Amino acid sequence: MQTATDPVEKIVVDAQGLSKCYGSQIAMDGVTLQVRAGEIYGLIGPDGAGKSSLLKSVAGVLAHDSGRLQIFGQLVDSEAASEMVKDRIGLMPQGLGQNLYGDLSVEENIDYFGGLRLLSREEFSERKEALLKSTRLERFRDRPMKNLSGGMKQKLGLVCTLIHEPRLVILDEPTTGVDPVSRREFWSILARLLKEKGITALVSTAYMDEASRFHRVSLMHAGKILASGEPEHIRVLAAGSIVAGVCADPGQQVLAAHRLSAQFPQMEVLGQEIRVFTDTTDRQQARTMVLDCLPDIALSACEVLEPELEDVFIALLRQKNLVRKETETDVVQLSSDGPRYGAQGLAIEAEQLSRTFGEFKAVDQVSFQVPQGEIFGLLGANGAGKSTVIKMLTGILSQTEGKGRVAGADVRTGGRQIRERIGYMSQAFSLYLDLSVLENIRLYAGIYGLTRKETAARMDWILDMAGLRPFGYSLTASLPMGLRQRLALGCALIHRPQVLFLDEPTSGVDPLGRRAFWDVLFRLSREENVTILVTTHYMSEAEHCDHIALMYAGRVVADASPEQLKRDVEQQAGKLYEIHCQDAPAALQQLQAAGFLNVALFGSRIHVLLPLPEHDLQKITAVLGSTGEISILPRRLSMEDVFVHIVTKLEAEDRHPGGAQS
Incomplete structure (x- = not known):
């Protein structure tokens, strides 16, 4: 077997001028890039940028229309040529657990993929045990895949992708929909496994902040590459x-x-x-x-x-x-007739809300308050109970215990009042793609019982608010994702609700569309005094919120403004510093061995929280002094840092209650 230093292996993927069209839609437009052996190469861009089409072409499951593609030095210009390199490639498709079988257990899924790759019993057994240990899935061998959390599904998908030790692994948005703690753990596991086995990775993501985890990246937009290189150079x-x-x-x-x-x-x-x-x-x-x-x-x-x-x-x-x-x-323009709702009073009240499903307690005595006109963020890992709380507050689901009030109505008895006073935008796009923009707006106006005059006025408002006036007669399916989401927001606001519930509202939206969307939310809050409760997996979006409740295992474990949460973490764990060095993975291990606990790998850099900066910086310099030149710079804490610190600490307490070691 050739090593990563052999000449033919220096360039694993060589794409020159690749193009692909689906009818009149251009998916790839002259894409050129090279992936070197042993690196993690990132494709970063929004949905529709062309990332998945490029990955599928490299994996040999999609034929490109024009251009030249070489994999491991093999020209891939036919189905037969693709088959010659597929045994050296591992593909993990987009979507949580999309390459897995829900009714099979963790171990049965791994056994199935090992059988497909025709591995010997001894070779397969050794690899399976090593991968289960590396991903901490050992004690979940018998759990059905469909009962795993999002992060665990992705780790199992990675195990099944790596079981035959491919020389090139292709991962299509592996962390979309995964909470920040699981995201960090996934990237840490991937970096370690790839380095141990000398595997090359080509990875796509819609999260711009994940660029620091890659050796080199390409920024993609509308089928083209805007820029390529190391993240710092870009x-x-x-x-x-x-x-x-x-x-x-x-x-x-x-x-x-x-x-x-x-x-x-x-x-x-x-x-x-x-x-x-x-x-x-x-x-x-x-x-x-x-x-x-x-x-x-x-x-x-x-x-x-x-x-x-x-x-x-x-x-x-x-x-x-x-x-x-x-x-x-x-x-984006809002109406100029002033705030619709007064600034006084509470728009949402949750008091000891609980909900059980059989013996499982999904929500455990959750309490928080949201003043009128505030943007309130409900954050938490997959399965923390966020969606269950929203369903109880909107009257979709009854509570087992506790009380709740929304827009002045009791959630237990005021179902109709609540529905008239709230707007709700679900994570899944809920409009009709085969209707035009205007037809969707009229449909929602009819659902909420607006008169013809009210419908006309609100339609004008929505078209201006969402920047949709030029697209009134366009089919909704033809709109970019950002405009679709703003149309969905407009329809949720057509009856001028007092409270707006948004569940993952910008999933799949490009950065420009996401910023425009949040500009609308900010102005709705400040100018019309609409109360907004939002859940999101983009931790950068949590910064937009005036106040945040962080949920863990069905409970609210932190309730404060983003600024206060950051101050609290700094007091508990220290200030954040970023370390630049030649071999970050090796340096990470040295720091962990030296007793630094709050340390994480970010591609070619290391992030560490230091309780005693002056003393700790000297210690870091002493530990890493022999590894070559290093630089250490202070960084601002992000909401992701806050989320990871709090949740990781709680997970450790659950594993070792009362400080006892298991």
């Missing part, structure tokens, strides 16, 4: 600075946002913070540019930060004139 392609600050007077936030959005095309509001991308790397100049737009508005805690990859992605789209007008936030 960041400098659209040079700029982020200016972040909080209005000293919260009542001036809307005015400040309006002024800044008129001057800067990349501006977003994250809870109480306003965040602006400026096209200059001069930090003082960037700060001055923003403050000059707000001569009569004071900003507190004003900082100048390095742009994230998502900021760079959007800036690149602007530079290449690829920003569709309908995704720009300046087309």
Whole structure:
């Protein structure tokens, strides 16, 4: 068997000018890239960018229309040529557990895939036990796949993909729909297994923040590659600075946002913070540019930060004139007749809400309050109980114990009142794709009993709010995902509800569409005083919330603003630092051996929480001093850091109750 250092293995995938069309729809448009042996190569972009088509072409399950593709040096230009390399490839398709069988147990699934690969009994047994141990699935051997959490399904899918030790593994959005703790564990396991076996990986993801976990990446949009290279090198392609600050007077936030959005095309509001991308790397100049737009508005805690990859992605789209007008936030307009709902009182109250299914307690004495006009985030891992709470609050599901009130109505007795006063947007797109935009709006107006005059007025409002006026007669199926979601939001708002429930509202939406969507939510909250309760798997979106309740195992384990949660984690676990070094996986093991517990691998970098920075930084330098040049930089805590810290700590307490070791 050849090793990763053999000349023929230096380039595992060589794609030159690949193109693919589905009728008039262009999926790949002249895609060119090379994947080197031993690296994790990432394809990053929204749904419809062309990632899956490229992965399927490389895996040999989709023929490209034009261009040249070589895998392991073999020209792949026919079905027969594809068959010559398939035994060296492992493919994990998009979707939780899509390559698995729900009624089979964990072990039965692995046995089935091992049988397909015709492995010897001894070879298969050794690999199976090693993979089960690496993924911590040993004690779940007999559990049916359909009863696993999302993260466990993906780990089992990875085991089945790697059981024959392929030299190239292809993973299509393996962490979509998986909570942050499971995401981090998945990437850690993958990096370790690939390094041990010398396997190359080609991975796609819609999460921009996962770029740091890859050796090299390609940013994809509309079938084309916008940029390729190491994540750090891509960041400098659209040079700029982020200016972040909080209005000293919260009542001036809307005015400040309006002024800044008129001057800067990349501006977003994250809870109480306003965040602006400026096209200059001069930090003082960037700060001055923003403050000059707000001569009569004071900003507190004003900082100048390095742009994230998502900021760079959007800036690149602007530079290449690829920003569709309908995704720009300046087309989004709300009514100007002032707040519909008063600022006083509570819009949502949950008091000791509980729900059991047989002997299983899905929700355990959950309590929280949401004031009118607030954006409230309900976060938690898969199976934490978030959806059950929403179903009880909307009257879809009755509670076993406890009380709840929504928009002034009791959830137990006020079913009709609640339905009239709330809007609900489910995770699954709930509109009719074969109806036009206007037909969908009229359908929802009829469901809520609007008069003809009310329907006409609200239809105009929705078309302006969602930037859909040019698309009124277009079939909904033809719209980009971002516009579909804004149409679904408009239909949920057609009867002007007091409270809006959103379940994973931006899943699959590109970064531009996601920002435009959240701009609408911010203005609904601030200008019309609509209360919004949202669940999301994008931890960056949690930053948009005014307040957050974090659920774990059916309970609320944290209830505060994002800023307060970050301060709490800093007090408990320390400040966040990022370590750059030559061999991050080896350095990670050295730090763990030296007693650093809150440490995680991020591609070629390491993130670590330090309770005593001065002492701990000296210790890190001493531990890693012999490994080559290192640099250590402070970083801001993200909501993902907060989520992972809290949930990981609770999981450890569950494994070792009272501090006892198992």
